[in-house]
Amino acid sequence: MRTHAGRTLVAAHDGTAAALGVRRDMTLAEARALLAPEEPHVEPFRPERDLHALQALAVWALRFSPVVALDPPDGLLVDLEGLGRLAGGEQRLIGILADAVETLRIGVRAAAADSVGCAWAVARFGHAVRTQVPTGSERDALAPLPVQGLRLDPGLRDGLHELGVETIGQLLRLSHAELSARFGTALPLRINQALGRVIEPLVPIEWHNPPQLERSFDGPVRDLETIMLATRATLDELVAELVSRGRAAWELRTELISTDLPPTIITVVLSRPSHEAAHLWTLLRPRLECASLGFGIERIELTATRTAPARRDHQAFWLESGGARRQPELDEKLAELVDVLSSRLGARAILMPRSVASHVPEQAFPLQPFAGGVPPQPGAADVAARVERPSKLLAPPEALRITSHARALPDRFGWRRDDHHVLAWHGPERIAAPWWASAPRHGARVDPRETRDYFRVHTTTGRALWVFRELDSRRWFVHGEWI
Amino acid sequence: MSTHLSPVRSRTAVQELERLVRSRQQAPTSFGAVCTDWPACDALISAPAAGESLPQRTDVPGLARGVLHEWLGLEHARPGGAPHSSSRDFARRGTLDRWTPPLSLLTHLAEQALRQPMGASTSGAGWVLWIGRRVWPYGRTLMGQAVVRESMTGSRRAPVTRDDDALCSFDLEWHAREDARHAEQLFSRSLLLDPAHDEARLWAIDGALRCPGVAAIVADGSTLSMVATRRLQLAAAEGGALALIARPPWEARELSAATTRWRVRRAPRSPRPDARVPMRWQLQLLRAKGLQRVRRPGMS
Numbered sequence: 001m002r003t004h005a006g007r008t009l010v011a012a013h014d015g016t017a018a019a020l021g022v023r024r025d026m027t028l029a030e031a032r033a034l035l036a037p038e039e040p041h042v043e044p045f046r047p048e049r050d051l052h053a054l055q056a057l058a059v060w061a062l063r064f065s066p067v068v069a070l071d072p073p074d075g076l077l078v079d080l081e082g083l084g085r086l087a088g089g090e091q092r093l094i095g096i097l098a099d100a101v102e103t104l105r106i107g108v109r110a111a112a113a114d115s116v117g118c119a120w121a122v123a124r125f126g127h128a129v130r131t132q133v134p135t136g137s138e139r140d141a142l143a144p145l146p147v148q149g150l151r152l153d154p155g156l157r158d159g160l161h162e163l164g165v166e167t168i169g170q171l172l173r174l175s176h177a178e179l180s181a182r183f184g185t186a187l188p189l190r191i192n193q194a195l196g197r198v199i200e201p202l203v204p205i206e207w208h209n210p211p212q213l214e215r216s217f218d219g220p221v222r223d224l225e226t227i228m229l230a231t232r233a234t235l236d237e238l239v240a241e242l243v244s245r246g247r248a249a250w251e252l253r254t255e256l257i258s259t260d261l262p263p264t265i266i267t268v269v270l271s272r273p274s275h276e277a278a279h280l281w282t283l284l285r286p287r288l289e290c291a292s293l294g295f296g297i298e299r300i301e302l303t304a305t306r307t308a309p310a311r312r313d314h315q316a317f318w319l320e321s322g323g324a325r326r327q328p329e330l331d332e333k334l335a336e337l338v339d340v341l342s343s344r345l346g347a348r349a350i351l352m353p354r355s356v357a358s359h360v361p362e363q364a365f366p367l368q369p370f371a372g373g374v375p376p377q378p379g380a381a382d383v384a385a386r387v388e389r390p391s392k393l394l395a396p397p398e399a400l401r402i403t404s405h406a407r408a409l410p411d412r413f414g415w416r417r418d419d420h421h422v423l424a425w426h427g428p429e430r431i432a433a434p435w436w437a438s439a440p441r442h443g444a445r446v447d448p449r450e451t452r453d454y455f456r457v458h459t460t461t462g463r464a465l466w467v468f469r470e471l472d473s474r475r476w477f478v479h480g481e482w483i
Numbered sequence: 484m485s486t487h488l489s490p491v492r493s494r495t496a497v498q499e500l501e502r503l504v505r506s507r508q509q510a511p512t513s514f515g516a517v518c519t520d521w522p523a524c525d526a527l528i529s530a531p532a533a534g535e536s537l538p539q540r541t542d543v544p545g546l547a548r549g550v551l552h553e554w555l556g557l558e559h560a561r562p563g564g565a566p567h568s569s570s571r572d573f574a575r576r577g578t579l580d581r582w583t584p585p586l587s588l589l590t591h592l593a594e595q596a597l598r599q600p601m602g603a604s605t606s607g608a609g610w611v612l613w614i615g616r617r618v619w620p621y622g623r624t625l626m627g628q629a630v631v632r633e634s635m636t637g638s639r640r641a642p643v644t645r646d647d648d649a650l651c652s653f654d655l656e657w658h659a660r661e662d663a664r665h666a667e668q669l670f671s672r673s674l675l676l677d678p679a680h681d682e683a684r685l686w687a688i689d690g691a692l693r694c695p696g697v698a699a700i701v702a703d704g705s706t707l708s709m710v711a712t713r714r715l716q717l718a719a720a721e722g723g724a725l726a727l728i729a730r731p732p733w734e735a736r737e738l739s740a741a742t743t744r745w746r747v748r749r750a751p752r753s754p755r756p757d758a759r760v761p762m763r764w765q766l767q768l769l770r771a772k773g774l775q776r777v778r779r780p781g782m783s
Contacts, residue, residue, distance in 0.1 A: 329696075330608075330609055330610075330695065330696040331696060332696070333694055333695050333696035334609075334610050334694060334696035334697065336694075337690060337691060337694040337696065337697070338674070340690060341676065341687055341690060341691075344683065344686070345676065345677070345678055345679070345683060345687065348677075349676060349677045349678065349679070350674060350675075350676055350677075351674070351675045351676075351677070352673065352674060352675070353622040353625060353670060353673060353675065354622075355622060355626070355670070361621075364622065364623070365621065365622025365623065367675060370674060387623075388628060388629070388659050389621055389623035389624070389628065390621060390624075391586040391587045391590065391620045391621055391624040392583055392586055392620065392621060393621040416559055418559070460751070461749060461751065462748075462749030462750050462751050462763065462764075463749060464762045480621065481583070482587065482657060482762045483557060483583050483584075483585060483586050483587065
């Protein structure tokens, strides 16, 4: 579904829905009414995700032809020139291709023709799901199809509709000169493209296999040292390969293929791309040492599954001045440190503070895993920036016992088995709980929905505590300390 | 297998080694110092300026980079009672609550380390690593909400009393900062590390100290042995970061390879509170390696 002018419309649907009368650009409410009592599965329409999937499908289709082009939003153009004989005819090749796509659970209409325009029209508007248009019969194949098959602008299509021209056959009977006078050059160009009179080049997608190197042993090897040496040598070669391509590894996959066990796969993910073999090795080696070798390893495969453009070394010449260490270099060193730390401590153990627009002290500064050298912006700092907060926050807040009152506020209280004599109170600062706060868990000591009055309390022992009182229940808690 | 060297060749090899060792001993790499912005402290402690060898050395005031500084934290003590009398109760609650590092002071020092670039050899800003959950300050503290200044109002203008075992002691105060805008660097350049156990923590501190991209380290140093501190000292000498190790107050008698050792105490309040002075701590220098004589201005 998609939203247009405040209405929710159907952007795409499946065959079952079509059989019940659901059409594109129908409102969602109407579609639901048609499908009742079944509740349809509805998802928001995200064109960029569709395009991404189409690209993935194009890469997949490279197994049939070296030239595959995208035809967004829903088409792929595959150059089958000279490939028909491999499958025993183009008709059979189309069948194989369409069957393969259907095994991916994707509905497909396929057509082969000598021109891109003709194949486009027949695939979308032809009677059969899989068609092969023989050379020379484009005109016959196109004649019964509607004019939309010529890839026309909506304005042009409406213009033809006004004239009563509905099929391509009707259009072909008109003379070229009249058409260009009436509709400009776009329409004759489309007609010529469909008939194969104008060459239409394909822009094939570019695809590089991820850099991969492998090393086979003569027989199964169980000696860890040998495997380490071989992996190290392969890694060096892989890095040399990456450098020659101007890339740096972001994710490295090592596969140890053994005779009897499924392959051991070690994936090393870096916090920022690196083309330093030594650094990659420090990350890979401890993982390799723990790998199970089974009855022996026969082959080692190293793949740089994710790469990024390498930082150019010649940039360093311009940045360098008097041997000073520069910011990028420092950040790179830190990224290497983070890689090493997270490989042992786990990625969840290396965190960065973030600030969130929240008045609730527990929620104002959440922690997030380190995001690869990109310093987060202290975004919503304004909310919390003007208030004083303790340097240590207790989680959860700890209850305190009031032992004696002076006027409205207590002057003695017990906390953590200690008696505290109050010298001074500062406050209150009222922090209202957000109304959307979750309900208290059963037995929770602090109610997250309570409004709190915070005070800074100075005691005779020199402590400065951050204390609050729940507005309704009148219970007191210690929430932090200036320390 | 032993290689056979002629006597002459082996002697030259030994001489070469001696020369190498001597050159390393004579010119220890200096990373300079971080000015603490506390006059009493800066007057006491100094380090050779970065990149200079011994003969023409000029000292810069402050905490030296590339060496360990130990900070004994504050205990959750019972007034009047022995601190350890209730340790059983605390142990039941988990050891996390028995002591707290002096977070405001350490934050102040880390901020100073970030603001002062590491000598002439560096022109970029480094990072601050907080290792161990106990030394993680509340996020608001990292945004520069306050400055910790040496107390001027107190009766004790530093350095003064030579009570118990301290070389000197003076008071520090917490002041809310008027404009916090320029102090957000620390917030965006802090990494919080949470090693699962003591061994991983030692390893993480070691690795972090060796990294040249790190400007300062604030680490939980509880239960570190003498050997461990020596290892950390070597690591610190390699990276040149400001190494602040927080230790529990009862480890004051533990041996350590640290260059300085400081103790932080809560300064007791007078019964009539001064509303303008919010928080105050007493800072004591317990030990300073290489500090020959404490020179006290105003005393002869």
